[in-house]
Every structure is written in C-alpha cells, then in structure tokens.
Amino acid sequence: MTGPRLTPLAQSLPASVPFVGPETQERARGRPFRARLGANESLFGPSPKAIAAMQQAAAEAWKYGDAQNHDLRAVLAADLGVPPETIMVGEGIDGLLGYLVRLLVAPGDAVVTSEGAYPTFNYHVAGFGGVLHKVPFAGDHEDPEALIAKAAETGAKIVYLSNPDNPMGTWHDAGRVQAMIDAVPPGTLLMLDEAYIEFAPEGTAPPLDPADPRVIRMRTFSKAQGLAGARVGYAIGAAPLIEAFHKIRNHFGMCRVSQAGALAAWGDKEWLAHVQGEVARGRQEIARIARANGLTPLPSATNFVTIDCGGDGALARRVLEELTARDVFVRMPGVAPLDRCVRVSVGDAQALAVLAEELPAALAAARG
Numbered sequence: 001m002t003g004p005r006l007t008p009l010a011q012s013l014p015a016s017v018p019f020v021g022p023e024t025q026e027r028a029r030g031r032p033f034r035a036r037l038g039a040n041e042s043l044f045g046p047s048p049k050a051i052a053a054m055q056q057a058a059a060e061a062w063k064y065g066d067a068q069n070h071d072l073r074a075v076l077a078a079d080l081g082v083p084p085e086t087i088m089v090g091e092g093i094d095g096l097l098g099y100l101v102r103l104l105v106a107p108g109d110a111v112v113t114s115e116g117a118y119p120t121f122n123y124h125v126a127g128f129g130g131v132l133h134k135v136p137f138a139g140d141h142e143d144p145e146a147l148i149a150k151a152a153e154t155g156a157k158i159v160y161l162s163n164p165d166n167p168m169g170t171w172h173d174a175g176r177v178q179a180m181i182d183a184v185p186p187g188t189l190l191m192l193d194e195a196y197i198e199f200a201p202e203g204t205a206p207p208l209d210p211a212d213p214r215v216i217r218m219r220t221f222s223k224a225q226g227l228a229g230a231r232v233g234y235a236i237g238a239a240p241l242i243e244a245f246h247k248i249r250n251h252f253g254m255c256r257v258s259q260a261g262a263l264a265a266w267g268d269k270e271w272l273a274h275v276q277g278e279v280a281r282g283r284q285e286i287a288r289i290a291r292a293n294g295l296t297p298l299p300s301a302t303n304f305v306t307i308d309c310g311g312d313g314a315l316a317r318r319v320l321e322e323l324t325a326r327d328v329f330v331r332m333p334g335v336a337p338l339d340r341c342v343r344v345s346v347g348d349a350q351a352l353a354v355l356a357e358e359l360p361a362a363l364a365a366a367r368g
C-alpha cells in the first residue's frame with residue numbers, strides 16, 4: 001500500500017498554520033474568552049443593512065454566487081473611479097494573496113517583505129516555493145526604501161508593503177508610498193496591502209492609478225465593514241494582471257450570502273462613519289488603559305493599538321499569557337524588536353472594560 005505522494009515542496013513545508021484561532025484556544029482552555037481582542041475584527045459588527053441582506057440571501061444559498069462578482073465590482077468601480085476590469089473580488093485579502101503568489105511566483109523566485117510583517121503572505125510564498133528575503137522594520141515602521149533596495153538586489157517578483165501596517169499599526173503618508181511605487185524595479189510588482197486604510201488619516205493612500213502596472217492594491221470588507229467571517233476582499237490593479245486572476249481563481253469561491261452582505265455594507269456609509277468613530281474612540285481608550293498601567297501605546301492608523309510592554313519579547317509573551325489566563329484574547333508580533341509589544345484590537349466598551357480590569361494583575365504576574 002502507498003500513501004498519497006506529496007510534492008517535494010509540500011513535503012518540505014512545516015506542519016504549521018500562521019494563526020492559532022481564538023476558537024482553537026478556547027477549546028484548549030475549556031472556556032470562552034471574555035474579551036476577543038486579538039484578531040483585529042470589528043466588534044461593532046456589520047451594518048444592520050448588511051445583516052438584513054445576508055438574511056434574505058440565505059434563502060438563495062442553493063445557488064452558486066455570481067462567479068464574476070459583477071454587481072459588487074460595478075459599485076466598487078463607480079465609487080473608486082476606476083474601470084470594473086481593474087477590480088478583482090476574492091475570498092478576503094488572504095485568498096487574493098494566494099492567487100497573486102500563484103500567478104507570479106515559481107519555485108525559487110525571490111519575494112521581499114519585512115521581518116515580522118503580515119505572515120499569511122509569507123505562508124503563500126512558501127506554499128508556492130518562493131524564496132523570501134526580509135528587511136527589518138525601521139523604528140516600528142516598514143521601511144519602503146530598504147524594501148525597494150532588497151527587491152532590486154534579489155530581482156524579486158513581488159515586494160510586499162502593508163500600509164497601515166500590521167502588527168505595529170504605524171503608517172507612511174501617501175507621498176512616501178508613491179515614491180516607493182515610482183522606485184519599483186523593472187520586473188517587480190509592489191503588493192500594497194491596505195486592509196486598514198479606512199482607519200488611517202486622510203493622505204495615507206496615494207491616488208488609485210490602475211493604469212500603473214507596478215502596483216496592485218488590496219482592500220477588505222473584514223475590518224471597517226465588519227465582515228471578517230464573510231471573506232470578501234478586492235484587488236485594484238492593471239487590467240492585464242486582474243484578467244490573469246480569472247485563469248486560476250476558484251470558479252465559485254465567493255459565497256453568495258457574503259456577496260449580498262458586502263454589497264449592502266458598501267452602500268451604508270453611515271455605518272462606516274459610525275465604526276470609524278468608535279474605532280477612533282477605542283484607540284484612545286486602549287492608549288489610556290496602557291498609560292494608566294505604565295505602558296507605552298504606539299500611534300495607530302488601524303483598528304488595533306500595539307502596546308510597548310517596556311521589556312523584551314519574553315516579558316511581552318508573559319503579559320500575553322497572563323491576559324489569556326484571565327480570558328482576554330490578544331496577540332503579539334513574532335520577531336524582535338517588535339515582540340516587546342502586545343497587540344490589542346479595538347473593542348466595544350464592554351470588552352475594553354474587561355481589558356482595563358484584567359491588565360493590572362496580568363502585568364504584575366508577568367513581572368513576577
């Protein structure tokens with residue numbers, strides 16, 4: 001008898017997933033979290049109009065979704081002022097990142113990202129046999145100039161930048177990002193991940209220019225629209241690249257119910273403004289709680305605040321563990337020196353009250 005013959009690449013990959021989800025942790029702990037502040041979800045929920053649209057669409061779930069995402073692409077294109085053929089809708093940014101890497105990266109191809117940046121991208125690169133080259137953050141920011149220099153040096157197919165950034169929550173202004181686009185070496189594509197753009201100050205996103213083949217931008221309904229579990233994201237890029245996605249995408253990857261929810265969520269600008277206001281308030285509250293405990297919150301243009309615990313990675317890891325033991329779900333960056341921090345998603349008043357209540361004891365225990 002023989003087993004399935006994995007490819008040498010699949011055989012070589014570690015048996016790991018980039019994220020251990022909160023539900024997995026809850027099963028292991030034998031009890032639920034009281035404050036779910038670790039996955040940068042929107043605790044304010046989706047727009048009530050999106051919920052109603054999804055309820056209605058549920059009865060039609062026997063039909064596959066529209067494989068071309070026609071209606072959603074049409075409204076996105078009209079509102080963003082770009083042609084529909086420059087927009088690709090997919091199963092969240094994570095799904096689109098997988099398609100992009102599959103399109104561009106063959107085994108052995110160079111890809112550039114930052115040491116400690118969003119790990120799902122790295123996971124896809126590894127899965128297609130790409131070779132990752134990493135440059136360090138500079139002062140808790142991703143370093144556009146160093147990323148470009150590394151891309152030129154390695155002949156990279158893709159260079160990844162998240163702006164604003166996860167896990168630090170920091171950001172660059174549009175001018176710096178546009179300068180990066182203008183410096184992309186021939187043969188390289190800038191993958192600009194704008195998952196948190198709705199929470200960033202005006203002037204963070206350079207103008208959209210889908211005629212420019214040097215960059216693809218990705219955005220999501222998971223954060224500001226509160227639809228993380230519905231899995232809807234979109235890419236904006238040059239038409240020939242967007243067209244290529246259709247060669248390799250899942251034919252019916254998009255959930256019909258999610259398509260209806262995203263369409264209604266996009267139309268509800270009042271709800272978006274409400275969430276943006278709550279997130280701005282919540283960031284201040286997390287910063288206040290951090291300072292009240294002698295910790296330093298980093299400035300954030302996202303729906304989370306990264307808190308410097310004032311020591312090394314081991315101290316931050318103990319803070320995280322002690323918070324977890326007290327039913328508060330948070331995460332932390334994976335590499336030094338970013339790992340001196342814990343990352344706390346903006347929650348509603350109730351979740352942040354739990355954080356305020358539990359942090360002093362968690363800190364005391366972590367400091368021993």
Ligand SMILES: Cc1ncc(COP(=O)(O)O)c(C=O)c1O
Nearest residue numbers: 092093094118166195220222233
């Ligand atoms: C930088 C960044 N990109 C992408 C994602 C995932 O987005 P999606 O839910 O659309 O897959 C996240 C989620 O935390 C993120 O932080």
